[in-house]
Amino acid sequence: MEKKNSSPLCYKKGKLHFDNIPLSTIAGKVKTPFYLYSEKTLVENFNYFLDSANSAQINRPLICFALKANPNLKLLKSLAKAGAGADIVSGGELKRALDAGVKASKIVFSGVGKTQEEIIKGIKAGIYSFNVESIEELELINIEAKKLKKRARVAFRLNPKVHAKTHKHISTGFKTHKFGILKSDILKAVKNKKLWTHTDLVGLSMHIGSQLTCLKATRKAVKELGTLAIEVNRPLDFLDVGGGLGVDYGPEEKKKFSTPFQYMDLISKQLKTSFYKKYAFENDTRIVFEPGRVIAARAGAFITKVVRTKKSEDCFFAIVDGGMNDFVRTSLYGAYHEIYTEKKGSGKKIKTDIVGPICETADCFGTGRSLPKLKSGDLISVADVGAYGFSMASHYNMRELPKEIIVKKSGSFS
């Protein structure tokens, strides 16, 4: 169970391959820049996550893939076939999940700003749970369910007041963050009969942040969730521990990376003591997960071509045809992603800044990277972009959205 998910990128005879296909073959048929996905890696990662849960004796795990990481329809169809549910945050994602064949009974709806229209769609579809993030939201769900003469399944999203050690933009579990509801407010709401005329409390949820490599805050939050579940004192179908497990993008993360099995083991042990041992009802509450990154990141590469190079005193720039509008993580969060040239090259390496065409200095995929000397027309691959890559792309600078190419399990690509 210590196997790490591996990248579809590798060198063979000095040439970069993706899922065993020479990158130059694919790039010969598709205009750069484009995203390249490995269906095989994606599904393997999903199965590995699920197997890790089972090995750690997590009770009836339900893995709801977070669509925001990668909502590509074909990839979602593969995940749905493998048994994935979906974690959604908008009406658009609800439609996409259903179109991909995800069963409504495996869809959880998170998010602080669900609109009336989105709530109605969720109730009509019969989703597994609205993970509610405010009492006002619960009131609205109750009203809309009444109008539709239905009952809506809801879970409270707990704000466990923990500091997840990650980039401050994607930490979500402290009381100053807009997410979730404080324990004291949840306990009050559980007793307020007016809120439950057309809703059923079926679970509790949490999500404390993304790209988590240190799991201290996760342990604390899971403990809070288990304790709350005991205090709520109601039979619960599920506890949803959210997503957030990080991947090792570069040298920094490699030092402190936790594997899916370590993550599952920690959750399993924590829930055993703080929840299952003290639970007064039938001990069959299932555990829901909402992973995005850990399933999809490795499965994608961003392929871009050098337009020209430029030297400014001791700086060497490779200006590529992909920009921050196509892939924004490096610009927005200062994130590190490995960069591979198409030819491995055996000669002297040059410290290179890989920059895009957008009129912002932040438009940069990596600085000071030791790479073989690049020239116009050379291909570059930015690795591990299958999560929060295309899903965050924009038309900034009136640029076209990049294409998405999938290498199927059969080895063909389209």
Ligand code: LLP
């Ligand atoms: N569940 C909820 C309620 C979430 O808000 C998120 C991510 C997830 C699950 C999935 O988290 P994951 O397993 O992927 O870490 N754009 C940022 C990441 C934003 C994450 C937002 N919420 C990035 O590129 O790093």
